[in-house]
Amino acid sequence: MSNKLLLTSVMRPFGGPGEGDSVGAELFHAQVTRAQGPFSLRQVIRVWAIDYLAENVEAPTVTLHYPSKKELIRELRTGGYTHVGINFVVATFHKVREMVPLIRRYAPKAKIILGGYGTVLPDEVLATWADAICREEGVGFLRRTLGEDVTRPVRHPHAPIPSVQVLGFQLRAVVGHVTAGLGCSNGCDFCCTSHFFQQKYVPFSKSGRDVYESLLETRRRAEEEGTRMNGFIVIDEDFFLHRRRAREFLDCVREGGESLSLMGFGSVRGLSQFTGREIAEMGFDLVWNAFEGTNAGYRKQQGKSFPELYSELKSVGCGQLTSMIIGFPYQTEATIWSEFEELMALEPGLTQCLIYFAFPGTPFHEQVIAEGRYRRDFKRAPDLRRWDGFAMHFEHPSFEKPEAVEAIQRAIYEEDFKRLGPSPLRLARVWLTGYENLRNDPNPLLRKRAERLREDVRSALPVTTAAIAFAPSDAVRARARQLRKDIIRLTGALGPEDHVRSAGAPAMFLAARAARALGLGQQPGLLRTEHRHNGRDGAKSDEVFRLQGGAAAGLGRVLVEDVAENLRRFVAKRLPHHGREDLAPVTTKPQPMPRSLPLAPSPRPMRACGLAAEVEAAAAE
Numbered sequence: 001m002s003n004k005l006l007l008t009s010v011m012r013p014f015g016g017p018g019e020g021d022s023v024g025a026e027l028f029h030a031q032v033t034r035a036q037g038p039f040s041l042r043q044v045i046r047v048w049a050i051d052y053l054a055e056n057v058e059a060p061t062v063t064l065h066y067p068s069k070k071e072l073i074r075e076l077r078t079g080g081y082t083h084v085g086i087n088f089v090v091a092t093f094h095k096v097r098e099m100v101p102l103i104r105r106y107a108p109k110a111k112i113i114l115g116g117y118g119t120v121l122p123d124e125v126l127a128t129w130a131d132a133i134c135r136e137e138g139v140g141f142l143r144r145t146l147g148e149d150v151t152r153p154v155r156h157p158h159a160p161i162p163s164v165q166v167l168g169f170q171l172r173a174v175v176g177h178v179t180a181g182l183g184c185s186n187g188c189d190f191c192c193t194s195h196f197f198q199q200k201y202v203p204f205s206k207s208g209r210d211v212y213e214s215l216l217e218t219r220r221r222a223e224e225e226g227t228r229m230n231g232f233i234v235i236d237e238d239f240f241l242h243r244r245r246a247r248e249f250l251d252c253v254r255e256g257g258e259s260l261s262l263m264g265f266g267s268v269r270g271l272s273q274f275t276g277r278e279i280a281e282m283g284f285d286l287v288w289n290a291f292e293g294t295n296a297g298y299r300k301q302q303g304k305s306f307p308e309l310y311s312e313l314k315s316v317g318c319g320q321l322t323s324m325i326i327g328f329p330y331q332t333e334a335t336i337w338s339e340f341e342e343l344m345a346l347e348p349g350l351t352q353c354l355i356y357f358a359f360p361g362t363p364f365h366e367q368v369i370a371e372g373r374y375r376r377d378f379k380r381a382p383d384l385r386r387w388d389g390f391a392m393h394f395e396h397p398s399f400e401k402p403e404a405v406e407a408i409q410r411a412i413y414e415e416d417f418k419r420l421g422p423s424p425l426r427l428a429r430v431w432l433t434g435y436e437n438l439r440n441d442p443n444p445l446l447r448k449r450a451e452r453l454r455e456d457v458r459s460a461l462p463v464t465t466a467a468i469a470f471a472p473s474d475a476v477r478a479r480a481r482q483l484r485k486d487i488i489r490l491t492g493a494l495g496p497e498d499h500v501r502s503a504g505a506p507a508m509f510l511a512a513r514a515a516r517a518l519g520l521g522q523q524p525g526l527l528r529t530e531h532r533h534n535g536r537d538g539a540k541s542d543e544v545f546r547l548q549g550g551a552a553a554g555l556g557r558v559l560v561e562d563v564a565e566n567l568r569r570f571v572a573k574r575l576p577h578h579g580r581e582d583l584a585p586v587t588t589k590p591q592p593m594p595r596s597l598p599l600a601p602s603p604r605p606m607r608a609c610g611l612a613a614e615v616e617a618a619a620a621e
């Protein structure tokens with residue numbers, strides 16, 4: 001029988017009882033701008049892992065990004081699949097345990113393959129839920145598993161996501177994506193992806209030209225399909241660390257003469273190898289940079305000082321998403337707040353604060369087990385749903401109650417918002433500075449950048465009106481007023497469209513607040529793509545707006561699903577809820593990164609709880 005492959009993310013809905021409220025399909029809203037209410041940036045991110053896999057095997061393949069249980073069952077029933085691959089992380093392993101019995105029931109002949117960073121869990125926890133486990137670069141693994149040619153080069157898929165939605169306003173443009181490589185050689189003690197690949201870097205793009213041309217190629221395809229692509233995300237743990245490749249990329253951009261708009265990840269160590277102007281020429285408007293903690297002592301923090309680096313980047317219109325970690329053993333409450341002050345002085349456009357925690361396979365995991373530092377309840381039955389950076393798993397020398405760290409984390413997000421305000425305006429301020437400094441620059445590429453930044457800045461005008469009306473503090477209100485004045489002063493008076501949008505923004509704010517409070521339209525929608533199947537090869541660019549859920553995913557269906565889910569949660573809250581499983585090997589035994597588990601000839605036996613879930617699935621039908 002020839003192979004037919006289904007690749008899927010875990011199922012929606014997210015945020016059910018016992019699940020971390022950060023565990024969803026969005027980066028900004030769930031983790032970064034979570035305290036910013038309706039000002040929060042909304043952008044559902046598809047699971048690029050399954051896009052890379054689908055693009056690079058020969059078998060006909062379907063991908064499902066964020067299906068509901070019903071949608072998954074429909075696909076399994078009708079698809080005739082020989083293999084089903086699931087991407088998951090540790091915090092969504094409970095969803096895998098719900099999905100596997102469905103696969104066994106509705107596609108009983110299909111082999112189940114688990115992949116993604118959830119596979120750092122040991123075989124004794126995972127093996128009964130899978131026929132194969134991929135703990136390496138997945139394209140090679142999947143080709144081997146399907147008996148395909150493993151020597152073909154890896155191709156980048158056309159896998160755009162919707163552009164960011166602000167106050168419910170969705171620009172009809174998409175953002176392109178390229179993963180330049182996996183893993184990282186910096187080897188920070190807690191870092192799952194670095195140790196997943198044994199601190200080695202696995203490049204998908206060996207040259208800067210490949211990165212550049214892949215970006216242009218995905219945009220060309222979007223344009224051919226009649227959709228505007230107004231920026232790109234480059235996934236690579238530390239793009240700038242690969243100096244030769246990044247420099248070649250810069251040469252290509254210079255040669256092309258067009259100002260690109262990019263978001264990417266860069267450590268101080270990597271970024272310090274380039275000047276701010278070079279980073280601006282490459283096209284970076286936003287760089288995710290790790291602040292961690294002043295005394296964290298990681299190699300990646302070495303280079304220019306934070307104030308020097310940030311002011312250099314801001315002066316050319318490059319904003320920062322700055323991530324901080326709390327819960328390091330050296331930190332007391334006072335240390336955390338003084339480090340937070342340093343971070344606030346940098347005025348990042350976006351701030352993320354996570355609690356220090358340990359994934360299996362990392363040196364930090366080994367260390368906390370050796371020191372017996374896991375909290376008692378985590379030793380007995382760890383709640384993997386909270387392996388999300390928003391729960392304190394350890395005893396800490398300076399905090400009698402570990403939960404106190406979680407309270408500080410909440411306070412940090414709130415304080416960040418109260419002081420610096422909505423992120424769209426913080427970023428607009430940086431882009432305005434870039435516009436002001438570069439509009440008469442002798443370098444034509446940077447002058448083009450200035451013009452592009454001017455457009456972005458003007459699109460923030462409506463947000464200033466909403467912020468003046470609904471700011472979390474007087475300081476933020478004053479910032480919003482000043483920004484509005486400066487935008488008008490530097491980029492020109494409001495046109496009729498600006499007036500209409502600015503007048504409508506407070507109403508959009510209230511509508512977004514109500515939808516959130518009622519739990520309506522907050523889940524992602526299903527994106528289904530077909531490859532080498534039914535004459536299709538991937539989704540059309542404008543189909544990706546469905547990911548944003550709400551009206552884009554079919555308002556009637558979304559409302560029915562949301563109301564049913566709200567009711568289910570209302571009932572579930574009133575029932576005793578445990579949610580912890582006996583998964584003690586995760587917190588009691590050191591786990592060096594286990595190896596991949598190839599396909600076994602016959603299915604592995606299901607555990608009792610798997611069968612119970614199967615019965616439940618049948619009942620739910």
Ligand code: B12
Nearest residue numbers: 022023025026027049085089090115116117134137138388
């Ligand atoms: C983009 C991203 C997201 C996006 C998209 C989610 C997604 N599932 O892709 C969003 C913002 C939604 C997200 C959310 C979360 N994320 Co996230 N995310 C990432 C990020 C930055 C990039 C992932 C990516 O797209 N890489 C590019 C693709 C091409 O590579 P890849 O994923 O590594 O896939 C390759 C292999 O791993 C393998 N593979 C992967 N899946 C499969 C499946 C099969 C069947 C096979 C055979 C192989 C295979 O093959 C691929 C090709 O080689 C990574 C960090 C990183 N740099 O990898 C974190 C990361 C995956 N996220 C992480 C976490 C913790 C989360 C959250 C729990 C955070 C939170 N606080 O809520 C949520 C969970 C959400 C959810 N529903 O699962 C952790 C996972 C750690 C772990 N061991 O569990 C990571 C590693 C970050 C970190 N360093 O801690 N995330």
Ligand code: SF4
Nearest residue numbers: 184187188191194237
């Ligand atoms: S620099 Fe970032 S990606 Fe690299 S090892 Fe450290 S935490 Fe991981």
